[in-house]
Amino acid sequence: MPHVFKALQMLYYEPYVSRASFCTSLYMGEGAVKTMILHLKKEGMADSTKSGTFLTQKGRRFMKNLLDNIPAECEIKKCSISIGKFNHAILLKKYAFATKSGTEQRDFAIMYGATGATTIIFRDGRFTFPNDTADCLLNDKNTKKTLCNFLKPENEDMIIITSANEPFVAEISAKNSALWTMATHTR
Structure with missing residues (x-):
């Protein structure tokens, strides 16, 4: 599921994507990429020409709706709330209701090889842990600035x-x- 999401993002932002680009960006083999493209074609989401694979109008509408809910993501440096060698932040619009402690989001991340995950909520101009009101980035201006600038x-x-x-x-x-959080919690 997340590989398909990344593939659809690539197609949304580029007019055509080659199989080789999919293989490189998705860390998938040629056979897996061909199968993924066939499934996207079967669902009417994508089509291909000699120039590469492209999104159909149905695929474009689907991605616009998905990106309305997951509009931004970015890499962040190691900090007080994310201590991994590499850290990636993703925003879900108006999904604060979908977590109690962040454990569920962590479990969904670990399914795909993450060493950990932190869930925070943006409320009243502050970044807080679920069910807390204290600004968890009060003393980390760099991370706060990165999240505000890239995720808005x-x-x-x-x-x-x-x-x-x-x-x-x-x-x-x-x-x-992010995708599993959306799939298991409806607004």
Whole structure:
């Protein structure tokens, strides 16, 4: 699921994507990429020409809706709330309701190889842990600035930060956690 999401992101932002680009960016073999493209074609989400694979109008509408809920993500440096070698933050719009402690989001991230995950909520101009009111980044201006600049959080947004020993694993595990959070919690 997170690999398909990343593939759809690639297609959304590029007019055409080659199989080789998918293989490189998704860390997937040629056969797995061909199968993924066939599934996307079968669902009417993508099509291919000699120039590469592209999103159909149905695929574009689907991605616009998905990106309305997951509009931004970024890498962040090791800090007080994310201590991994590589850390990836992903924002879920208005999903603060979907966590009690962040354990569920951590478990979804670990499924894809993360060494850990931290869930924070943006409320009243502060980053807080679920069920807390203290600003968990009060003394970490650099991380706060990075999250604000790249994610542009608003009140009641959830941010999942996953940690891993490889940058791709941090990214794909964050995507997995975000997608599963959306799938298991409806607004």
